[in-house]
Amino acid sequence: MLKKFSLTHFCARLSFLSFFLFIFKASLALYAQNPVTNGNVHSDFTAKLINIEAATNETFRYYTTLHNGSGKPAVFEFKTSLPAGWMISYKIDGSQVTSINMTAGGTRDVxxxxxxxxxxxxxxxxxPVKAIANKDTLFLNLEAVVKGSYGIALTTPTGKLSEELTSGSHKEIHLEIKNSGTLPLKDIELSSQLPTNWEAAFEPAKITQLEPGKTQAVTANLKVPDKTIAGDYAATFTATNTNSNAQAAFRMVVTTSWISGWIGILVILLAVSLVYYLIRKYGRR
Known part of the structure; x- marks a missing residue:
């Protein structure tokens, strides 16, 4: 009877030891999946996209998330190493920052x-972007793929940006649009800012595609309203697409036509002749 009791007692202890080993192994597995420091989950620095492709004159925007898992408040400072001349900024809720004060267990979008x-x-x-807090450094390796640049220039064949017109006349303004970048420009549209009641029509009105280094001639047919007062006026022509735009500001000098001038002179002569006639006829009485 005593021998049976000892075997049972031994089996119970063995079962308890097996259960303890099982719990220990499970704890190790859980720790491996969720490392902890001082009983808290590690901090991390992640990005939705780490690789972005854009032109040189566009902004590379990365949306990241910073988590403070240290179990206590911490100030994270942002640092990076960029190619010469490049610029970087960190924004939280639209405001530019160089560091951020994080609460214990807090998460912020950067x-x-x-x-x-x-x-x-x-x-x-x-x-390579770093978020540094005390002795902890979080690394985030971003990539920027530069694919070229967009550029557009608007001028005239001679470089002249002034024209002389007469009231009530039509004038052809010859323009040139050049792709000054390294990437093709698509769907370039022409527009104008003119004095009141002036009109402009472009030929062609839209350029479907313009290859790098190429130039496209455009004619602006300008109409000046009748009875426009002589003087200097400003007119601006604009070439725009989704990636770039350019403007050309013109000085327009409006003069009266020679016909209007001769009519004015004739009116003055007639008025003088009429006065002279009236004086001759009624002046002796």
Missing amino acids: SIEVNATANTAPGKYSI
Whole structure:
């Protein structure tokens, strides 16, 4: 009877030891999946997209999330290393910052904006971003893929930006649109800002595509209303597409036509002749 009791007691202890080992292994597995520091989940720094492609004159925007898992408040300072001439800014709720005060267990969205230089060669560039708090450093390796640049220029064949017109006349203004970037420009539209009642029609009215380095001639048919007062006027022509725009500001000098001038002279002569006639006829009485 005593021997049976000892075996039962031994089996119970063995079962307890097996259960303890099972709990210990489960704890180790849980720790491996969720590492902890001082009983708290690690902090992390993540991005929705780490690789963005854009032109050199566009902004690379990365939407990131910063989590403070240290179990106590911490101030995270942002630092990075960029190619020469590049610019970076960190924004939280639309405000630019260089660091952020995080509560224990807090999470904040951080927008990172990067601008390359205009002469940056196409290619892939690494942007290592750090969030540093005390002795903890969180790393986020972003990538910017530069694919070229958009550029547009609007001028005239001679570079002249002034014209002389007469009241009530039509005038053809010859313009040139040039793709000054390294990427094609699509759907370029022409528009104008003119004095009141002036009109302008463009030929062509829209350019479907303009390759880098190429130039497109455009004619602006300008109409000046009748009875426009002589003087200097300002007119602005604009070429626009979704990626770029350019303007050309003109000085328009309006003069009266020679016919109007001769009519004015004739009216004056007739008035003088009439006065002279009246004086001759009634002056002796």
